[in-house]
Amino acid sequence: MTLFFIILTLSAILYMFIVARAKFTYVIALAVLLFFVSFFPIIWGAVLSFFDFFSLSSIHFVGLKNLFCAFNDKGLLLSVKITSLWALIVLLLKLVMSYALALSLLNMKKFSRIFYTLALTPWAIPLYISVIAWTVLVEGYGGNSILSHIFLTNLDLASNVTLAFFSTAFVSAWLGVPMMTLVLLSSMQSISKGLVDLSKIEGLDPLEKALNLYLPYTLPVAFPYIFLSFLSSFKEFTTLFLMTNGGPSLVSGFGQQTIVGATTSLGMLMYSKFYSTTNYGIIGAYSTVIGIIIMLLLIVGWNYQSKSKKSLLVLFTILVHVLFDVWGLGDGFFSFTPLAFYILSYVLCVKRKKLFKRLFVMGAVIDITYMLFVMWANGFSGVSVSAIISAVVATTLSFEGRIHVNPFKVPESIWKVLKSLWLSFWSLTVLLVIWTVVFIAFSKQNIIPVEKFFPKSVTLSNFYFLFKDYAFLHAIENSLIISAMAVLTVILTVFPAAWASVDSKGSLRLGKIMVFASFFTGMHTLIPLAITFRFLGLLNTLVGISISIAAHSSVIAYFLILPFLQSIPKSLNEAAKLDGAGNFSRMVKIYLPLSLPVLATVSVYVFIEAWNSFVFPLVLLDSQNLYPVSMVLYNFIGEYGVAYSQWNLFGAGSIVNMVIIGILFIFSRKHIMNGILTKGGIQN
Amino acid sequence: MRKFLTFALISTLFLSLGLASTLTVWFSWEGQNTFMSIVKKFEQTHSNVKVNVVYIPKMIQKLRITLASGGNFPDIALVRNDYLGILVNANRIHSVSAKNVPSNIVKAFSVNGKEYAYPFYADIQVMYLNKYVFDKTNTPYPKERWTLKDLESLAQHIKDHGYIGLLLNGIASYFFNSFNAAYNGGEIPQKNGIPVVTGKGTLNAAKLYNYLFNVKKIAANYKKMALVNAFETNKAGMMFMGSFLIKKFLDSKVDFSIWQYPYLNSNQPIPPVLDPKGFVVFKPSEAAKEFLNYVTSANVEKEFCNATYKLPTNSKAAEELGNKNNFFKVMYESSKNSIILPTSEVFKNGYVKAVETALNLYLNGSLKLETAFEKAQEYIESHK
Incomplete structure (x- = not known):
């Protein structure tokens, strides 16, 4: 315990230095929340890596042994490669689907309400429901799925590497489309009407409009969210856990130290480490190494924002490229070739802008081509993380200042047909997921829907047993308590901190810490979090769950509230100051009433996040009477390939859950749209 | 008196609560x-x-x-x-x-x-027989002391009538242990407490899996959820599974019966895992x-x-x-x-995952039998 208190004290001192220049009274609540949920678990995990730690009473200092073990683990490197490729595919799918959806919805006149609702629906269906519904549709738990009937072959997520990899990527992208679509719609509003009219006069077809107008103008604005979304995919756990549990097995992943499957993301790897070792020092070492990888990626993303200094972006891309190459995450010796192009591009960056971009793109093309060639020969081992980063940067650079002409002009009517087909496809995916759940919920038999469109015999008894035998009402109560407490915590901690940040650089620094911390936390910091919570008496409590969720939702909440507060005229503040109003009085009497619309948006966002939360209750709760809806539903199905599934009860519970979230969603849709589709939304 | 009684009663209550x-x-x-x-x-x-x-x-x-x-x-x-x-x-x-x-x-x-x-x-592993499928396909029920050969012919008969003959989670070490033990004289081979998976017996057990799944194709290799689903919906005749499902199947009114595991040959039973x-x-x-x-x-x-x-x-x-x-x-x-099953940490943290990965890679043709189990042994050794 002594070590724990020493680390706690030292981290608290370090943390105080970081936030010392903020307006203390207003940021203290958020600072304390972040310290215990994000900052300290990260530090504790890092310190733990220097010890063999079996329990708090069995600790031995081992120096760098555990870190060496993690750094040299080929399984970890393979997992990083798989995660990078998977995250890139998720991002591409998400971008393509979201752009297509946003462009279809933009200026839509007929049925716009219906299609907006269908576009946002995946957000309203809790993750653990939609992922399981998708698994039913893809695999059908035994090869009898809709897709297997269409393709006339047995689809097995446990053995088919390509199917497992791409279907998990598609489902993850599908889940992220609603938020991304909203962000893109928001950024599209920043395009001047004159430009849109000009594109019409010039006779650009939809593809040319997308490539020459919407993409170049929205990409820089939406980039922060897109990059954050890419990094979030790096930490993805739930989709992979529920759909494939990290499998299928790979020859290259059958290592001595770690076994990695085709969908073993870094989150999955940490989860399996937790179950295969009792030395938590090793887990700490792995979490530190993963933190370093994410930090390197974050450095590249951070420099992208500096529009005027492209040289910094290129420089950091080169540095990260070299580091990954040395570490074994790049192209090995071949890296010298693309690196030569990048270095030349860096040298020319200030003086010859056109050539600089061309050289960089050429380097990235060589990088990616080589990677694809090696992948063709060696599978996932051939993935180069440095090539992927360079390709992402090169893609964004190549859209700046170029005119794209579509050589295959097609009539307007074809575009209309394509748009209708796309919208129908999207609607079909949403309706299929809902139908799957409805089928199961009303089916008398405990089976999944494949053979017929309607169940053999219909019953309401599943709902009856759900409430009678499984205390589902109690689970709803728990979810309500968790969600309400999370909303309250976020409002009470984030609003004062955001208000203080309006005119305080020190407070703004806290915002940056939040962004950093949110990317370092994940599966790998849950054990240090559990230790911290035990110390605080929050382990296995609803309060513990709600403050964890609040801390993780606070990043988006902060970046929604801050621009809104910044958009309020400063003259109001000045006038109140002249009237003698103090800081607290101005915050409560002027800013709070004016911020009610954005606070309503934040409340809805946090409520849905908390209601849908799965990972925190999975790891931090262990008493059945504390389980929220998500855990009760999960227990009906169990993790992939492990338990006896009670499909009909899962379906009934999912319907009840979706009705609750649906009602909330219907009432709050306007607030969500207003909160995000404003000038001061995410894009700032 | 009343006051005294009330006091005594309350004191007794508190005392008993305190002592409990x-x-x-x-x-x-x-x-x-x-x-x-x-x-x-x-x-x-x-x-x-x-x-x-x-x-x-x-x-x-x-x-x-x-x-x-x-x-x-x-x-x-x-x-x-x-x-x-x-x-x-x-x-x-x-x-x-x-x-x-x-x-x-x-x-x-x-x-x-x-x-x-x-x-x-x-709980114990048993063979589940789907009565609906047995009746539909006129398949005779096994004898009390049946062998792997009998199992094979029954599964083939069921398969010939368009059903899945046998359901088995082919990559779960939990089920493989029985076959591994059967080919090793009734025990999972270990040396100094470390499981050994490169021996002839273990490889023969894996070969049997390959024979059932890939050569004769009379068995379907599903994960547990899919197995149960296929059995419940009358798609298969037989299923290797734990006895914990009996109550669930009875509650779900599945028409089924259970049987003991077959013998490998006339002397050696395939021992179910207790x-x-x-x-x-x-x-x-x-x-x-x-x-x-x-x-x-x-x-x-x-x-x-x-x-x-x-x-x-x-x-x-x-x-x-x-x-x-x-x-x-x-x-x-x-x-x-x-x-x-052994209670050692190496068995839980090393053996289970190693065997499952080896089986998966061998059965889907990605690795040769010997190589797959040599790699499994290396993984086990590094987790001792």
Whole structure:
């Protein structure tokens, strides 16, 4: 315990230095929340890596042994490669689907309400429901799925590497489309009407409009969210856990130290480490190494924002490229070739802008081509993380200042047909997921829907047993308590901190810490979090769950509230100051009433996040009477390939859950749209 | 007088509450309601002990998090025998001495020669037969002592009628252990406590899997959820599975029967895995002992197992229940040929994942048999 208190004290001192220049009274609540949920678990995990730690009473200092073990683990490197490729595919799918959806919805006149609702629906269906519904549709738990009937072959997520990899990527992208679509719609509003009219006069077809107008103008604005979304995919756990549990097995992943499957993301790897070792020092070492990888990626993303200094972006891309190459995450010796192009591009960056971009793109093309060639020969081992980063940067650079002409002009009517087909496809995916759940919920038999469109015999008894035998009402109560407490915590901690940040650089620094911390936390910091919570008496409590969720939702909440507060005229503040109003009085009497619309948006966002939360209750709760809806539903199905599934009860519970979230969603849709589709939304 | 009586009554009440010790028990797996009613009966007859039962849906996760975070353990917890290694190594549980338990069960709950649990019940692997499919395909039911050859011909017959002959989770080490043991004279081979998977017997067991799945194609290799789904929806004739499903299938009105595992040949049975659960003691006390003696007594075990279709570990209860109906009879007879999995950490942390990956890669043709199991051995060695 002594070590724990020493680390706690030292981290608290370090943390105080970081936030010392903020307006203390207003940021203290958020600072304390972040310290215990994000900052300290990260530090504790890092310190733990220097010890063999079996329990708090069995600790031995081992120096760098555990870190060496993690750094040299080929399984970890393979997992990083798989995660990078998977995250890139998720991002591409998400971008393509979201752009297509946003462009279809933009200026839509007929049925716009219906299609907006269908576009946002995946957000309203809790993750653990939609992922399981998708698994039913893809695999059908035994090869009898809709897709297997269409393709006339047995689809097995446990053995088919390509199917497992791409279907998990598609489902993850599908889940992220609603938020991304909203962000893109928001950024599209920043395009001047004159430009849109000009594109019409010039006779650009939809593809040319997308490539020459919407993409170049929205990409820089939406980039922060897109990059954050890419990094979030790096930490993805739930989709992979529920759909494939990290499998299928790979020859290259059958290592001595770690076994990695085709969908073993870094989150999955940490989860399996937790179950295969009792030395938590090793887990700490792995979490530190993963933190370093994410930090390197974050450095590249951070420099992208500096529009005027492209040289910094290129420089950091080169540095990260070299580091990954040395570490074994790049192209090995071949890296010298693309690196030569990048270095030349860096040298020319200030003086010859056109050539600089061309050289960089050429380097990235060589990088990616080589990677694809090696992948063709060696599978996932051939993935180069440095090539992927360079390709992402090169893609964004190549859209700046170029005119794209579509050589295959097609009539307007074809575009209309394509748009209708796309919208129908999207609607079909949403309706299929809902139908799957409805089928199961009303089916008398405990089976999944494949053979017929309607169940053999219909019953309401599943709902009856759900409430009678499984205390589902109690689970709803728990979810309500968790969600309400999370909303309250976020409002009470984030609003004062955001208000203080309006005119305080020190407070703004806290915002940056939040962004950093949110990317370092994940599966790998849950054990240090559990230790911290035990110390605080929050382990296995609803309060513990709600403050964890609040801390993780606070990043988006902060970046929604801050621009809104910044958009309020400063003259109001000045006038109140002249009237003698103090800081607290101005915050409560002027800013709070004016911020009610954005606070309503934040409340809805946090409520849905908390209601849908799965990972925190999975790891931090262990008493059945504390389980929220998500855990009760999960227990009906169990993790992939492990338990006896009670499909009909899962379906009934999912319907009840979706009705609750649906009602909330219907009432709050306007607030969500207003909160995000404003000038001061995410894009700032 | 009235005042005195009231005072005396209140004092007695407070005194009895103060003296009553409270036991916290972590309970998991099936039979929660039955266990709660047993606890109630215990409290009625033992007024000095209160029992607080906490249902833990995933016991291993709870135990690991509690260990990692230095959290509080209960007085007693129901665990599977293969969790013992982790708890003994962490020095968190106390040795005990259980009575009226067969020697194989005592061995299952022993680490380094010491007993660490009060055995409560066991699940066992059996063969499920789908009566609907058997009737539809006019397939004769197996003989009492049937062999792998009989299994093969029955599965082929069922397959010829358009159904899946046999369902088996081909990559779960949990099922492979039986075949591995059958080809190794009835035991999972180990050397100095480390499982060995490169021997001829283990490779032959894997070859049998390949024969069933890929050569004859009379068996379907699904994960557990898919297996159960296929069986419940009458798509398959037979299924290797744990006895814990009996109650679920009976409740779901599935038309089925169970059979003992077949013999590999005329002498060597394919031993099903016996999956025993028992109570470990984190905080020893008289109250804990009293409670454990009560719940593991013959009558109470019989009551619990009768309601949940479990096999009692108490010899007397097992014998009495063994004749109750065909389900208990098959479970009881199966237990006589069964094997119990090792309790070592290397078995849980190394062997299981290594064997599953090797089987997966061998059966889907990605690795040659010998290479797959050599890699598995390397993984096991590095986790000892």
